[in-house]
Amino acid sequence: MKVEDSSAKPALGIALKLSAIFLFTCMSAIIKATADDVPAGEAVFFRSLFAIPVILIWLAQRGQLSVGLKTKNPMGHVWRGVFGTSAMALTFSGLGLLPLPEVTAIGFATPIFTVILAAIMLGERIRLFRVSAVLVGLIGVIIILWPRFGGTEMDKMATLGAMLILAATMLRSLVQIHLRQLAQTEHTAAIVFYFSVTATMLSLLTAPFGWTVPDANTTGLLISAGVIGGIAQIFITSSYRFGTVSMLAPFEYTSMLFAIILGYFVFDELPTALMLTGSSLVIIAGAIVIWRERQLGMERAKVRAVSEPKS
Structure with missing residues (x-):
């Protein structure tokens, strides 16, 4: 994601990023609270549909409505929608089966899988430094998942939930790879807007598989999950106008703190020692990957600066 404003205001960027992470965690808690009554596909529909007005208002206020509705690669948005909507649906399904902190911990593996997919799909060379980080991250994932797959007290539904979240994490990694290519031709505003549109349309395909009529409270x-998700998306997008990606990326891991707090007070959930140990390893590995990606990005920029002709 590119910084769209040259005026650096790191404190504001950090505040926006933290607010976005907190709102996304609240949104996940809401989806979890309704999971017993509402199918995942229907939850995706509400989450996506009611984010659209928020995004449109934001684009209009910034004078980017025409930019946000313009696209050079419509099929790219469709595929981003397919991957992203599938990941969202799997996550929403898993939220109903696992504690909120555990879902968050498994999700931290996204940068790890992104490195692996980049090597497979884009042919990126992974040297020893990043290989080591990936191995540490994978060990952390195994520790988190061990009670669900290899522990002595296996719960079939919890195991299913872990599989769903793991699959969602891999799909989000695929989304990250796709976004690298999509961002070369598409404006950030267009990517944000068309994802909500495609996710809304794709979620409707699940209606024949058992949608319910929720009560007024549900x-x-x-609806609040959709609005909160839309606001969070705006906050996280806006944060990169005031701070660099490398500076803001580590704050992603504050979601574990928020998940632990909400999990305890809302759902009476507490993280286990294994979960905290595994997530710590994943966080360390993810931070190393983020740092290394920043270094590689700086090196690529230097190469481009030398190789590109000056006008």
């Missing part, structure tokens, strides 16, 4: 929660 409907209100689902």
Whole structure:
């Protein structure tokens, strides 16, 4: 994601990023609270549909409405929608089966899988430094998942939930790879807007598989999840106008703190020692990957600066 404003205001960027992470965690808690009554596909519909007005208002206020509705690669947005919507649906399904902190911990593996997919799909060379980080991250994932797959007290539904979240994490990694290519031709505003549109349309395909008519309270929660998700997306996008990606990326891991707090006070959930140990390893590995990606990005920029002709 590119910084769209040259005026650096790191404190504001950090505040926006933290606010976005907190709102996304609240949104996940809301989806989890409604998971017993509402199918995942229907939850995706509400989450996506009611984010659209928020995004449109934001684009209009910034004078980017025409930019946000313009696209050079419509099929790219469709594929981004397919991957992203599938990841969202799997996550929403898993939220109903696992503690909120555990879902968050498994999700931290996204940068690890992104490195692996980049090597497979884009032919990126992974040297020893990043290989080591990936191995540490994978060990952390195994530790987190061990009680679900290899522990002595296996719960079939919790195991299913872990599989769903792991699959969602891999899909989000695929989304990251796709976004690298999509961002070369598409404006950030267009990517944000068209994802909500495609996710809304794709989620409708799940209607024949058992949508319910939620009561007034559940409907209100689902609508609020969409609005909160839209606001969070705006906050996280806006944060990169005031701070660099490398500076803001580590704050992603504050979601574990928020998940632990909400999990305890809302759902009476506490993280286990294994979960905290595994997530710590994943966080360390992810931070190393983020740092290394920043270094590689700086090196690529230097190469481009030398190789590109000056006008």
